[in-house]
Structures are given as C-alpha cells and as structure tokens.
Amino acid sequence: MLVTELLAGTPGDVLTRVLGLPGEQRRGFAPELAATVRDGLELVLLDNGHTYGARDRRLAERASVALLATLPPRDPLLRELRPPEAELTKRILLARPPRERAALAGWLVEWQPGWDAVRELARAGELEPVRTPEYFAGWFRWSRRDLTTPLAERLRATPGALDEVWELLPVEGTGEASFAAFDKYVPLDCQWSTALVELSRTGELDRARLLRITLEVLARDFAVFRARWYAALHEALEPNPVERAGWQHGYARLCGSGVPSTVGFAVKALAAVQKAGLLDAEVALRHLPAAAAGRGAGTAKLAVRLAAKAGQAAAGLAGEVFAAAATHESAEVRELAAAHLGTPVEAPARVEPVAYPEPVLPPFAERRLLVVPLEVPDSPAAVAEAFSALLADHYQGDLLLAALDGAHRVAGDELRDALKPLVKRAVKADTEHAELMPKLLSVLVRGLAGREVEPPELVNGWSRPLRHRMRALLAGNARPVSAATHLGGWLDPVVFVRRLLRHPEAALDDVVDGLLRLAPDTRAEALELAAELTGPYAAAVRFALGGPETPAEDWLGLAAAKARHPEAADPVAVLRGEPGEPFGWSARLVTGSFDLIRLEFTRTPAEHEPDVPWLGTLNTPPLDTGWEGFTSPHEVIGAPYDRAVHEAEVARDLFENDVEVGYPSEVYGLSPFLDRPAVPSYPGLLMIAAALNTQRASGAQLGVDAALSLLDARLLGPRALGEALGVFGGELTLTRLTKRLSVLAGEHPAAVLSTVDALLPVLDRSARGLSALLELAVDLAERGAGTVSPATRDWLGGLTGSSKAAKAALRLLR
Numbered sequence: 001m002l003v004t005e006l007l008a009g010t011p012g013d014v015l016t017r018v019l020g021l022p023g024e025q026r027r028g029f030a031p032e033l034a035a036t037v038r039d040g041l042e043l044v045l046l047d048n049g050h051t052y053g054a055r056d057r058r059l060a061e062r063a064s065v066a067l068l069a070t071l072p073p074r075d076p077l078l079r080e081l082r083p084p085e086a087e088l089t090k091r092i093l094l095a096r097p098p099r100e101r102a103a104l105a106g107w108l109v110e111w112q113p114g115w116d117a118v119r120e121l122a123r124a125g126e127l128e129p130v131r132t133p134e135y136f137a138g139w140f141r142w143s144r145r146d147l148t149t150p151l152a153e154r155l156r157a158t159p160g161a162l163d164e165v166w167e168l169l170p171v172e173g174t175g176e177a178s179f180a181a182f183d184k185y186v187p188l189d190c191q192w193s194t195a196l197v198e199l200s201r202t203g204e205l206d207r208a209r210l211l212r213i214t215l216e217v218l219a220r221d222f223a224v225f226r227a228r229w230y231a232a233l234h235e236a237l238e239p240n241p242v243e244r245a246g247w248q249h250g251y252a253r254l255c256g257s258g259v260p261s262t263v264g265f266a267v268k269a270l271a272a273v274q275k276a277g278l279l280d281a282e283v284a285l286r287h288l289p290a291a292a293a294g295r296g297a298g299t300a301k302l303a304v305r306l307a308a309k310a311g312q313a314a315a316g317l318a319g320e321v322f323a324a325a326a327t328h329e330s331a332e333v334r335e336l337a338a339a340h341l342g343t344p345v346e347a348p349a350r351v352e353p354v355a356y357p358e359p360v361l362p363p364f365a366e367r368r369l370l371v372v373p374l375e376v377p378d379s380p381a382a383v384a385e386a387f388s389a390l391l392a393d394h395y396q397g398d399l400l401l402a403a404l405d406g407a408h409r410v411a412g413d414e415l416r417d418a419l420k421p422l423v424k425r426a427v428k429a430d431t432e433h434a435e436l437m438p439k440l441l442s443v444l445v446r447g448l449a450g451r452e453v454e455p456p457e458l459v460n461g462w463s464r465p466l467r468h469r470m471r472a473l474l475a476g477n478a479r480p481v482s483a484a485t486h487l488g489g490w491l492d493p494v495v496f497v498r499r500l501l502r503h504p505e506a507a508l509d510d511v512v513d514g515l516l517r518l519a520p521d522t523r524a525e526a527l528e529l530a531a532e533l534t535g536p537y538a539a540a541v542r543f544a545l546g547g548p549e550t551p552a553e554d555w556l557g558l559a560a561a562k563a564r565h566p567e568a569a570d571p572v573a574v575l576r577g578e579p580g581e582p583f584g585w586s587a588r589l590v591t592g593s594f595d596l597i598r599l600e601f602t603r604t605p606a607e608h609e610p611d612v613p614w615l616g617t618l619n620t621p622p623l624d625t626g627w628e629g630f631t632s633p634h635e636v637i638g639a640p641y642d643r644a645v646h647e648a649e650v651a652r653d654l655f656e657n658d659v660e661v662g663y664p665s666e667v668y669g670l671s672p673f674l675d676r677p678a679v680p681s682y683p684g685l686l687m688i689a690a691a692l693n694t695q696r697a698s699g700a701q702l703g704v705d706a707a708l709s710l711l712d713a714r715l716l717g718p719r720a721l722g723e724a725l726g727v728f729g730g731e732l733t734l735t736r737l738t739k740r741l742s743v744l745a746g747e748h749p750a751a752v753l754s755t756v757d758a759l760l761p762v763l764d765r766s767a768r769g770l771s772a773l774l775e776l777a778v779d780l781a782e783r784g785a786g787t788v789s790p791a792t793r794d795w796l797g798g799l800t801g802s803s804k805a806a807k808a809a810l811r812l813l814r
Contacts, residue, residue: 003032011065011084018066026070036063068092073103089117109135137177151195169213172222180229193233215250221258231265241276248273252287263291264299281310285317289324297330350784354750358717359679369519371676372487377406380418391425394437405483419449447474464614465513481506482514489640491517493526504535511537515559516639555612566641570608585682599655601648616642648683654690666699673706677713689724692740711748718751722758734769749785757788761795771804778811
C-alpha cells in the first residue's frame with residue numbers, strides 16, 4: 001500500500017485503515033508520514049500572490065492522525081502533531097495499551113479536542129485522570145467555547161464539572177489560563193466569579209468551602225493580577241460579620257503577604273470585624289506591623305488606625321504597629337505613627353542637589369563609534385560555538401557578523417568537521433521556524449558542514465549583504481572587505497581601505513556593505529590612505545571619506561553619499577553638493593484601526609527613496625522572499641546608520657505590544673546603552689521611556705538599567721526623559737512608572753525630580769496613580785533634591801479637594 005492510498009478519504013477513514021494494519025507495517029510508514037506532515041504545513045506564498053499559508057493543511061491533518069496511531073508515546077515528533085476531533089482522539093487512545101494511553105494523554109490535553117477526549121475517557125474509567133497544569137488550562141478553553149450561555153448553566157450541565165471546580169480553584173495558572181485573565185475579557189454571566197457565586201447561593205457549591213479556599217489561595221502569594229481575583233471572589237460571596245470573625249485568623253496571617261493588594265484586603269476585613277465588635281485584638285495586633293510597614297500608604301494608615309482602636313486591650317502590641325509604621329516610605333504614614341507614639345517626626349535623609357546636563361546628540365561626524373572591538377572567533381571550534389549560540393538565539397547581530405568573519409578566516413576541513421554536530425539542529429531550525437533568519441543560518445551551517453544546499457537567493461532589502469556574504473562563503477570565494485571591526489556593526493575606515501588595497505577585485509555588494517558601515521572616527525587617516533586606491537571603487541570610497549571627487553549617481557555612488565552624510569534625507573542631493581539640513585524626529589500618539597492607540601514617528605524632511613538594491617531604511621522593497629520575522633536587532637547586519645530607525649521600532653513595540661511576553665525587542669534596543677553608553681537619539685529617548693512604562697519585566701529592567709547607565713555618565717537629560725514620557729501622556733500606567741522612577745531615584749534623586757517636573761504638566765489631573773507619582777516628587781523635594789518649575793506649580797494649583805493627589809500637591813507647593 002502506498003502512502004497516498006493510506007491517506008485517502010476523511011481523517012476517520014485514515015484512522016480505520018491505519019488501525020487495521022499490522023504494527024510493523026504501520027511503523028514502516030512513519031518516516032514518509034512525518035515528511036508529509038512537514039511538507040503540508042510548510043509556509044508558502046498562496047495563489048493570491050501576497051499571503052502566506054500552509055501548503056496542504058488537510059493532507060497534513062490526515063497524516064497526523066496516522067502518526068498519532070503509529071508512533072511510540074515517547075517519540076518527540078508526537079509533540080509537533082495536533083490531535084483531531086475528540087471522537088477520533090478517543091479511538092486513538094483506546095487502541096493503545098493502558099500505559100501508553102496515560103503517556104499520550106499527558107500532552108494531548110494541551111489541545112482542546114484532546115482535552116475533551118481525555119476527560120471523557122477518564123470519567124468512563126478507561127484512563128487514569130490527568131491533573132496537570134495543562135489539563136486545568138483546558139477548563140478555560142472550554143469556558144470560552146460558548147459565551148452566549150451563562151457559565152453557571154454550562155457547569156451544571158457538564159457531568160463532573162462541579163466536582164472538578166474544587167481541584168481547579170487552587171491552581172494559579174499562567175497567561176490567559178487563569179480565572180483572573182479569563183474573567184477580564186468575557187461577559188459578566190460568563191465569568192467564573194459570577195458562576196461560582198450563583199452556584200453557592202443555590203447550594204450546589206459549598207459557600208463556606210469557597211470562602212476557605214479563597215483565603216488559602218491568597219496565602220500562597222499568587223501574582224498580583226491573579227491574587228486580586230480571589231480577594232474579589234471572597235468579597236462577592238458577602239461574608240457577614242460573624243463569618244468574618246470566624247476567618248479572622250486567616251485575615252491576620254495575610255497581613256504578612258508579599259502581595260500589597262492582598263494585605264489591603266486583609267486589613268479591611270479585620271477592620272470590618274473590629275467594627276462589629278468581634279475582633280480578637282491580640283491576634284490582629286501581632287500581624288498588623290507587617291501591614292503598617294509594607295507598601296501602600298492607604299493600607300498602612302488603616303492598619304495604624306485599626307491598631308489604635310484595638311490597642312485599648314493590648315497597648316504594648318499596638319505600639320509595635322506604630323513603630324513599624326514610623327519606618328514607612330510615606331511621610332503621611334510616618335506622621336500618623338509619630339502622633340500615636342508621641343514622638344517628633346524624623347526628618348527624611350537629605351540628598352545633595354546635583355545639576356544634570358541636558359546633552360544633545362552630536363552630529364554624526366563628531367561621534368566616536370569605534371568603542372568595543374568585535375571579538376572574531378579564531379578557531380574552528382570557536383566558530384562552531386558561535387553558530388551553536390546563533391541556532392539557539394538568532395537575534396544576535398554582532399555575534400552573527402563575528403561568526404561570518406571567523407568562518408572566512410578558518411575555512412577548510414577542520415571547520416567542516418567542527419560544524420557537522422550542528423547539522424541536525426540546523427535542519428530542525430529550518431523546519432521549526434517560518435522566519436527568514438533561522439532558515440538562512442540553517443543553509444549556511446549545513447553548507448559549511450559539507451552538506452549539499454541551495455545558496456540563498458540574492459534579493460533586495462536588509463538581508464542582501466548577509467545573503468551575499470553567505471553565498472560567497474559557501475562558494476569559497478569570500479573577500480569580506482566589509483566585515484565589521486567593532487560592536488554595532490561598525491567598520492574602521494582605515495581597515496576598510498587597507499582591505500580594498502589588498503582586494504581591488506572585491507564584489508560590488510561587499511563594497512556597498514562596507515560603505516554603509518563606515519564609522520566617523522578615523523576618516524581623515526583613511527582618506528590619506530585611499531589616495532593609493534585605483535579602479536571602479538576609488539572615487540566613491542574617497543567621496544565617502546570626505547574627498548572632493550564626485551562619483552556617479554548609481555548604487556555605489558549613493559552608498560558613498562549616505563556614508564558621507566548619513567543624516568541627509570536625499571543621497572542624490574548629497575552627490576550634487578546639496579546635503580541640506582539633517583533630518584529631525586517627532587512623535588505622537590494616534591488612533592488607528594479598531595480604535596487602537598499607536599505611536600507614530602515622523603522624520604522631516606521627507607526621505608527620498610532611490611531605486612537601488614539596498615541603502616538602509618531608505619529602501620522598502622516588496623516582501624517577495626518569505627516572512628522575514630522580527631528584524632529590528634539586525635541593523636548591525638543591514639546598515640548601522642539606521643540605529644535610530646530601529647530604536648523607533650522598538651519603542652513602538654514596547655508601547656503597542658504592552659504584554660508580559662513577546663518578541664524581546666528591548667534586548668536589542670536597550671543593551672547597546674549598557675555596552676557603549678552614548679547620548680540617545682530622540683527615538684532612543686522614547687524607547688527608554690516606553691521601557692520604563694512597560695509591563696514586560698525584562699523590558700522594564702533593561703529600561704531602568706539603561707537609564708541608570710546613561711545618568712551615571714551624564715549622557716541622559718532628565719527633562720528630556722520627562723518630555724519623552726509626556727508623549728505617552730494618558731496612556732502611561734503611573735503606578736508602574738513610579739516604581740521604576742523610584743529605583744532611579746535611589747541613585748539620582750535630583751534627576752528623577754527633574755523628570756517628574758517635566759512630565760507633570762502634560763498629565764491629566766484625574767489620571768489614575770497620579771498620587772503615587774506626586775508622593776515620589778514630594779519625598780524627593782523634601783529631602784532637598786530640588787524644586788519644581790513655575791509651569792508645574794501652576795499645574796499643581798489646579799488640584800483641589802481632599803484626594804491623595806491634592807494633598808500631595810499642597811505639600812509639593814510649600
């Protein structure tokens with residue numbers, strides 16, 4: 001039987017046919033079936049000419065069914081397959097021995113059809129129940145299937161669902177697979193909290209058990225977002241004062257939680273018990289010091305007031321609460337504690353007022369960019385190690401350039417042998433990724449290891465110089481006169497000229513690539529050396545270095561023009577002796593499709609796009625080479641002159657994709673400030689500002705680190721940073737931003753006060769979290785870090801009333 005015959009018909013027909021084959025014959029089809037799946041799922045340009053999709057998804061699905069019924073349960077290929085509908089998945093599982101069923105079920109639950117099948121078989125006694133995080137995540141996928149029927153009704157109608165609720169409730173979950181994340185985006189009657197409350201009111205779920213579980217889960221210190229859901233559920237169950245009194249030991253223990261919102265919940269619950277006259281004062285007072293000293297001024301003040309009322313029965317214990325509050329970061333809390341202790345308020349530690357400059361990015365010709373030499377691997381083993389790291393993380397532009405140069409220097413049999421162990425990983429990278437970079441790396445590693453490969457096609461766009469160098473390496477005729485010498489993709493002009501003197505026959509692509517990398521540092525010396533150049537490149541190279549000769553208006557000449565004046569909008573005008581003013585940047589928030597807020601950058605004057613194969617971001621060629629993926633880190637590969645353009649891309653990504661996970665664009669945008677501190681461009685300022693505001697932990701940490709590094713070197717203007725934050729205006733999450741600014745204030749209090757001073761006048765006075773930002777400014781001002789500007793004082797005068805923000809504004813105006 002041929003594979004084509006085996007895969008004929010529907011997936012059900014295929015499964016029947018496969019299960020009817022002897023085991024040995026079935027396993028014999030596995031290699032061809034695996035190839036069919038991969039070929040069917042390969043991304044190709046569809047018939048419409050501008051959309052990419054799977055080559056033959058239906059064929060791949062039928063081949064997947066056959067493999068699921070064939071491969072041993074531990075075969076890694078199984079994890080790449082998607083299970084079919086639940087009925088077929090049940091047939092696949094039932095055809096296996098019990099031990100194999102359990103092994104397959106462990107990962108099948110990651111897919112909803114598999115989850116349905118596994119759950120039904122477990123309830124029927126055909127399979128041991130699966131209780132893994134992946135299984136519990138399936139309940140949230142199940143919940144999302146029907147958002148028209150109330151969730152409580154669906155839970156009632158699903159056999160065993162109400163029993164499994166007790167197992168699901170203590171699970172924190174991740175990403176969208178949690179109670180908090182699910183309830184945030186669905187109608188009220190489809191939310192888990194609504195359903196659980198209703199089922200408790202009807203007696204179908206034990207209300208007391210729900211109350212107990214919420215307190216037990218809160219004691220585990222889940223992530224803040226998820227912990228808040230359990231606290232909200234507890235309150236939605238509306239415990240009366242007598243019930244709260246019964247749980248007060250649990251509330252008291254939660255005062256020591258590491259989640260501020262949980263501490264606030266616990267103190268409020270204890271206050272309700274105290275109001276009913278049922279508080280065990282000793283129990284509460286032994287735990288309240290943690291709440292009085294912890295984060296959150298509101299919670300700390302409530303803890304102090306509660307201690308004052310409860311302390312009539314245990315004055316000594318109340319004093320411990322007041323003493324803890326006296327160490328709080330909020331001046332208001334410290335004042336309240338001092339009033340109860342009868343002691344003067346301790347003056348905050350003074351800081352030395354320091355003046356910070358507002359540096360401006362110097363013109364390109366005045367910058368010094370040859371800072372850190374590129375470490376090129378100098379042995380076959382070192383080159384292989386570099387390519388191994390790139391296969392694991394292909395977003396390492398500098399390492400890729402170093403590996404390419406190293407491969408050229410040590411080319412030969414030893415390099416081929418060193419790369420052979422990487423061939424399997426290279427093949428896997430090609431099949432697992434749809435992006436361009438892993439595929440190019442796969443071709444290069446396999447080709448250098450002696451395998452027969454098709455060299456990358458030479459196409460226009462940012463990847464052209466990379467493709468050219470790979471083709472030359474594979475052909476064995478590389479003359480990389482453009483190989484970078486320093487981090488950031490920069491090339492020492494003197495080294496470039498010396499290479500051209502040795503290799504006047506270098507390819508045009510190589511010479512253009514070199515021109516688009518020339519640093520400004522040693523151009524005068526390089527121009528003297530270039531007097532010896534002859535041949536078709538001589539005039540263009542000398543013009544790029546500042547010489548008087550004017551090359552032709554072709555690709556080579558335009559590349560030389562960009563190298564001479566990288567900040568000019570029109571390289572043709574440069575060749576004609578009219579470079580014009582350097583382009584400038586501006587940014588604003590705009591409302592795009594689906595009312596989404598976007599960060600829009602503008603460069604003026606408008607750029608002229610020459611019709612040449614590649615000239616940095618001045619070219620926008622058609623995407624005719626497959627999906628390129630995330631390419632922002634690759635300016636070191638394409639043209640390092642475009643650094644600011646890529647910083648703008650990273651700023652947009654951090655702002656518009658403000659999620660916990662995503663492409664790690666911040667690594668490639670912000671890390672250079674740590675390796676080579678320099679005055680940031682305008683997009684660079686916006687990138688740092690966006691990083692300080694993002695919820696992505698890695699982005700926020702790098703944003704803080706970059707800001708600290710630049711402030712230490714006096715390369716970041718505090719007011720410039722405040723104005724950059726002001727671009728985001730009402731889209732800032734002030735509570736989040738204040739935490740990051742507080743970290744900066746530990747090292748640079750005067751700078752942070754200047755940043756806040758520049759930011760405040762553009763904020764809405766009703767912005768959420770404003771009080772936290774103002775309290776930070778008050779603390780810094782009272783410690784002597786400086787004063788606020790007249791514009792900020794006028795803005796503060798508009799804050800009236802008794803809100804926290806208004807009170808902080810009054811103190812800042814003193």
